[in-house]
Amino acid sequence: MATSNRPYFGRRAFTLWLSIFILLVFSLSAQAQDLDPKKDVFNKNIHYFQPPSDGSGLLTTWGSEPIGHLGIHIGSFVDYAYRPMVYSDPQGVEHVVIYNQTGLNVLAGFGLWDALNVSMSYASTPSRSFNSRYLEIYEWKENAVEDMRVAVKYMFANRRIDGFGIAVMTEFAMGNGDAQNFVSDEQVTLAPRLILDFGNEWFTYAFNVGYKIFPDGIEPGLFDIESGDELLINTGLTFRMFWGLEIFGEYAARAYTGESDYSSIYSELFGGLRSTWFLENPFRLTVGASSGLTDGVGTPISRFYGGFNWQFRMLGWL
Numbered sequence: 170m171a172t173s174n175r176p177y178f179g180r181r182a183f184t185l186w187l188s189i190f191i192l193l194v195f196s197l198s199a200q201a202q203d204l205d206p207k208k209d210v211f212n213k214n215i216h217y218f219q220p221p222s223d224g225s226g227l228l229t230t231w232g233s234e235p236i237g238h239l240g241i242h243i244g245s246f247v248d249y250a251y252r253p254m255v256y257s258d259p260q261g262v263e264h265v266v267i268y269n270q271t272g273l274n275v276l277a278g279f280g281l282w283d284a285l286n287v288s289m290s291y292a293s294t295p296s297r298s299f300n301s302r303y304l305e306i307y308e309w310k311e312n313a314v315e316d317m318r319v320a321v322k323y324m325f326a327n328r329r330i331d332g333f334g335i336a337v338m339t340e341f342a343m344g345n346g347d348a349q350n351f352v353s354d355e356q357v358t359l360a361p362r363l364i365l366d367f368g369n370e371w372f373t374y375a376f377n378v379g380y381k382i383f384p385d386g387i388e389p390g391l392f393d394i395e396s397g398d399e400l401l402i403n404t405g406l407t408f409r410m411f412w413g414l415e416i417f418g419e420y421a422a423r424a425y426t427g428e429s430d431y432s433s434i435y436s437e438l439f440g441g442l443r444s445t446w447f448l449e450n451p452f453r454l455t456v457g458a459s460s461g462l463t464d465g466v467g468t469p470i471s472r473f474y475g476g477f478n479w480q481f482r483m484l485g486w487l
Contacts, residue, residue: 274291
């Protein structure tokens with residue numbers, strides 16, 4: 170007597186569908202865990218394009234020259250960064266969080282004495298394009314306000330007189346930007362720097378080394394990226410050609426001082442042109458582009474920028 174195989178095949182089909190259902194549930198659970206909004210915050214400003222607020226130095230490298238006694242500096246820079254927030258996990262999977270971003274820096278400074286000045290920067294990101302996958306969970310803003318930065322700088326040696334310059338400065342970030350939007354440290358941080366430079370009317374070389382301190386520390390952020398106190402390096406060289414035209418190159422980097430992988434290392438190479446009109450109050454225009462050298466968070470694949478500085482008193486070669 171023949172027997173039916175339907176119960177057997179029915180059990181196999183049921184087992185197969187149950188297995189698929191279980192795998193799907195675990196997959197969705199794992200995805201939800203990776204993107205847990207309560208866990209995966211990133212309380213840190215990763216807009217690292219930050220020109221000196223007193224108008225000194227090169228592009229992001231500070232110079233020793235002060236604004237001068239009762240001098241005033243104003244300036245503004247705009248930059249466009251392509252893919253500034255990309256993370257490659259240990260399995261080699263690339264996660265693009267921000268596709269492109271436009272940044273704005275408004276600068277102002279005042280010279281208290283010949284060797285001492287105070288300056289500030291108000292920055293924002295007027296537009297950003299996020300990966301829609303993450304916007305389903307996070308409430309990130311396409312336009313956000315960054316932390317206000319205030320810097321105090323004192324010059325010990327004048328590059329114009331001595332051929333070399335030495336200065337120290339400390340920059341405070343107020344932590345008042347939009348929280349959990351990649352534009353705020355969400356605490357008051359400070360970054361002391363040593364500034365060295367030398368040159369003449371034909372060229373200037375500048376070097377900065379600094380250390381950014383996060384007094385409250387930083388919890389592991391998006392994708393469990395470790396971050397905290399950072400070592401800061403900026404260096405560059407500019408050549409003056411003719412009619413106030415200059416060509417410059419610059420390198421900027423920062424790295425988390427604790428144990429972490431390359432995802433916390435920022436590294437960028439800049440190049441550009443700037444032109445100075447030596448009027449009664451020198452006016453300078455700067456344009457250029459850059460390329461990221463690492464895959465660290467905050468390092469764009471490419472960046473384009475432009476801006477101006479207007480100084481109502483100049484001490485030292487710009």
